[in-house]
Amino acid sequence: MKFNIQETFNKELPADPILENSRRQVEKACFSYAAPKQTPNPSMIHISPEMAKELGLSEEDVQSEEFLKIFTGNQVLEGTTPYAMCYGGHQFGNWAGQLGDGRAINLTEIEHNGKHWALQLKGAGETPYSRTADGLAVLRSSIREYLCSEAMFHLGVPTTRALSLALSGDQVLRDVLYNGNPAYEKGAIVCRVAPSFLRFGNYQIFAAREDIKTMRTLVDYTINHFFPELGEPSKETYVQFFQAVADATLEMLVHWQRVGFVHGVMNTDNLSILGLTIDYGPYGWLEGYNHGWTPNTTDRQHSRYRYGNQPNIGLWNLYQLANALYPLIGEAEPLENVLEGFKTEFEEKYQEMMKSKIGLFSEDVNDQKLLDDLEENLQLTETDMTLFFRNLAEFKKEVENADSYINVVEDAFYIPEEVKGEVLDKWLLWFNTYQTRLDKESLTDAERKEKMNAVNPKYVLRNYMAQLAIDAADEGDYTLIDELFNLLKKPYDEQPQHQKWFAKRPDWARNKVGCSMLSCSS
Structure with a gap:
């Protein structure tokens, strides 16, 4: 070898x-x-x-x-x-x-x-x-x-x-x-x-110790090997380096939100300078669509690292990196400009991503309202994120009756009987607006479905799935590790032989250790 x-x-x-x-x-x-x-x-x-x-x-x-x-x-x-x-x-x-x-x-x-x-x-x-x-x-x-x-x-x-x-x-x-x-x-x-x-923390440690010489050496090394397109190190290059890190971090976070991944412990030492997901500790996959959910028992009280707060924490961590890099630049304004740009660009990228998840690819002034209403509806009753968006691709522009709106996504509701009265009315109103909006798209139902299925995975590593593999492995049986490994290589494919994994979290896993909340202990 x-x-x-x-x-x-x-x-x-x-x-x-x-x-x-x-x-x-x-x-x-x-x-x-x-x-x-x-x-x-x-x-x-x-x-x-x-x-x-x-x-x-x-x-x-x-x-x-x-x-x-x-x-x-x-x-x-x-x-x-x-x-x-x-x-x-x-x-x-x-x-x-x-x-x-x-x-x-x-x-x-x-x-x-x-x-x-x-x-x-x-x-x-x-x-x-x-x-x-x-x-x-x-x-x-x-x-x-x-x-x-x-x-x-x-x-x-x-x-x-x-x-x-x-x-x-x-x-x-x-x-x-x-x-x-x-x-x-x-x-x-x-x-x-x-x-x-x-990680961000590699640079922070030297700034905290006022060891600017070693930090400059590390930043120059990073630029030379991983951002060579920025050119020779200089004040201007350091600003461009920070911009590149911010851009990579933003892209990663938009993907996390797209697939429903919650990192669980977004400390600055757990954020990669290359914008890679790093340190898989107490992570989790959003099952019920809840912006306030965190998988980390240590974070239960304040939910700092909850799903809906990940973009804000990404920005907060970038502020800390900016503070570390400041001695190399000597000016706050260019760093502040990058941070302000992050906020604006994230909003734009997030809207673009969410629109792609519901099959909208043209511009309309009412799209943000449609998305806001959707996010509110998804939290009216416990609704499985992965199932909802994947099944929404089955929606047809020509619908015979309002009942068929709900039929498309009903498998995603954990308690279907709650979808009645005011909750049902809000969903029917949203679907009516959605249907009207789809009429402005040039795609056929089949074309839209293909595009939606390319961004909405059918299979993700839900915590209960990982726990089943862990339980079997503890007994010396590694077949489920292999089954899940191969299943998750094609998360956007239908894989009918694995249909059992396209399902809501089972009731037994709702409060089971390793399935609902996890600790940093490993």
Whole structure:
């Protein structure tokens, strides 16, 4: 197994001179060297064929003992020195100081077919940034990250990827609900893959410490390798860099809202500088269309990271990045202009996205009112987001009677008997307006359906689906992991053989741990 190793991060950026793997504050360095933990009896559970191919790995490669050893941390690639990255961050709105890769170890960087990839093990042991934790991960959270990162890619959402999912052979002690009842769980390791794992917090830590020299070095590195079209570093280039990060963040957030993804923990250390979805912790998929929903138990009281607030948090996090970059620019106005532009552009992009979800592709002055009324109606009674928008594509411009309006989407209502009286009247009014608006579109019903089905997925990784796979895997049965992995490779296709997964969340999952709310514990 041979990689085209092209390391840049640990060759061009300042390293922590202390080689001892002890918890500490790491200053004037972008990373610390850290070797993965040797595991007692590792075994591979699943490998992404698509990601393996992207990295230039053959089927023979991924079946080898060498692959197992490298991607469980038991063998270091020749000529490489693994490391953990240094960063800080705002957690739930408060500056937390140094955080860093507490349970992620970067193996190396490679190039294949003109693409640059960083390989990182999550759950491979302690680093200088582990604080009081053990640097390990458990099977349940690893399954969720492995399946969701690949599912998001196939949904068309900018994301980090996953190459492999393995059991470490360790037993790991975790308190799932932080309620004083810890228990041992199976340890696991995911190999995450991305062009870079740089986060907003990588830059914030140096600004907070007033180490502008190291931050400038890191920003210049980032521009040279990931934004080369901006040209040589300068004040103007730094502003353009911030604009590019804002644009990428905006695009990612619009996609999250489109598919109903709720990240759950949008701290600044969990936002990628490349606009990739990163750190799949207590995420969730919007089932009942509720702008106030968050999947994170830690966030339950204030719901800072709720679905409807994700765009605002994205902007708030960009403000923090702007504050970090300010010393390199020395002027607030150009940064403020980018932030103001984000607000306007998000509104425009969000409206365009929502219109595409209901099959509107021309302009009409009343479209925003139509969308506002729709969002209000979707919250009159618990309504499944994925089912509603997917089934709405079946709506016909020529409708014989008003009852058939509701028939199109009735499967999306969790309590259909609530759709009566005033609720029913509001829906019928909306559908009448919608039908009139569709008359202004030049598309046929079939053409509109095709376009709508291209942006409204039929299948997403609902939490109860992931939990079923986790429960089976705990018993040593990995077939459901494979079934869901393959299902989610084609989320926009009908896949009639998998129709059972196109359904509302079952009642048993409504309040079950892992299905409704999740913690950061993994």
